[in-house]
Amino acid sequence: MGKVWFVGAGPGAEDLLTLRGARIIGEADVVIWARSLVKEEILQHARLGAEIVESTTIPLEGVRDLYERAVREDLKVARIHSGDPSLYGAVMEQIEVCDEFGLEWEIIPGVSSLGAAAAAIGRELTVPEVSQSVILTRRASRTPMPAGEEIVSFAAHGTTMAIFLSAAKPRALQEELISGGYASQTPCAVVYRATWPDEEIIECRLEDLADRIREAGFTRQALILVGPGLAAGGTRSHLYSPAFSHMFRKAEGEDDVTP
Numbered sequence: 001m002g003k004v005w006f007v008g009a010g011p012g013a014e015d016l017l018t019l020r021g022a023r024i025i026g027e028a029d030v031v032i033w034a035r036s037l038v039k040e041e042i043l044q045h046a047r048l049g050a051e052i053v054e055s056t057t058i059p060l061e062g063v064r065d066l067y068e069r070a071v072r073e074d075l076k077v078a079r080i081h082s083g084d085p086s087l088y089g090a091v092m093e094q095i096e097v098c099d100e101f102g103l104e105w106e107i108i109p110g111v112s113s114l115g116a117a118a119a120a121i122g123r124e125l126t127v128p129e130v131s132q133s134v135i136l137t138r139r140a141s142r143t144p145m146p147a148g149e150e151i152v153s154f155a156a157h158g159t160t161m162a163i164f165l166s167a168a169k170p171r172a173l174q175e176e177l178i179s180g181g182y183a184s185q186t187p188c189a190v191v192y193r194a195t196w197p198d199e200e201i202i203e204c205r206l207e208d209l210a211d212r213i214r215e216a217g218f219t220r221q222a223l224i225l226v227g228p229g230l231a232a233g234g235t236r237s238h239l240y241s242p243a244f245s246h247m248f249r250k251a252e253g254e255d256d257v258t259p
Helices: 019-027 040-045 060-073 092-101 113-121 151-155 170-180 206-216
Strands: 003-008 030-033 051-054 076-081 104-108 134-138 160-164 187-192 200-205 222-226
Touching (some): 003 019, 003 092, 019 104, 030 040, 030 060, 060 076, 060 092, 092 104, 113 187, 113 200, 113 222, 151 160, 151 170, 170 206, 187 206, 200 206
Parallel strands (some): 003 104, 030 076, 134 160
16 A cells, blocks of 8 residues: 655754654655755665655646555655655645655654754743743745745744744745834744754844845845844753752752652
């Protein structure tokens, strides 16, 4: 019957592929990957004799043919996705094809570009008493946004925003963020191709965001982070506070005798 594994390859660096992902790639009869999004070094895990399919120019219909073959020939297929398949991974339409053919499938999670970008700038995105929520979104483009999910609507919350697939029109993005409620002095970070050899980082204020992105020449593969938490410090989590008790530790001065 065959099976398809949707493998999250991580944000770029080949050593951020999970152990499980590497094992699945090594067991696959067919490995599908996109050169434009995934480093070729990931293929070092493929077994000798595996069929390698470069999918950059292949539409869904071409992948559909491969999945139909997997059913007929009882093939194990590793479909490699950049980052984690749950975020802008175009994986649901492939799952629907698998279900149509009765082809078993499984998702192998990967390190997301969001986690990689936060690591690159050395920030925790959830800062106590400043920002305890992270909104993951994108601007409307050829893919429209559902009603109520516009950048302006989300900006009104004033928390940390991670904006994907939106570097091509930075001026419009900047205007939407400010119109939605962010102050022009709000800190921002732009991480281009996190963990790749050509990774670049921009840190600036919101009022300078568009100019800085234009100067750098980023139009794709850049994650934009916005919010007061990016520059906040001095607050402390209750987790390690001596005055805060939880099931594994009593607060200082608290009676150690369990009633």
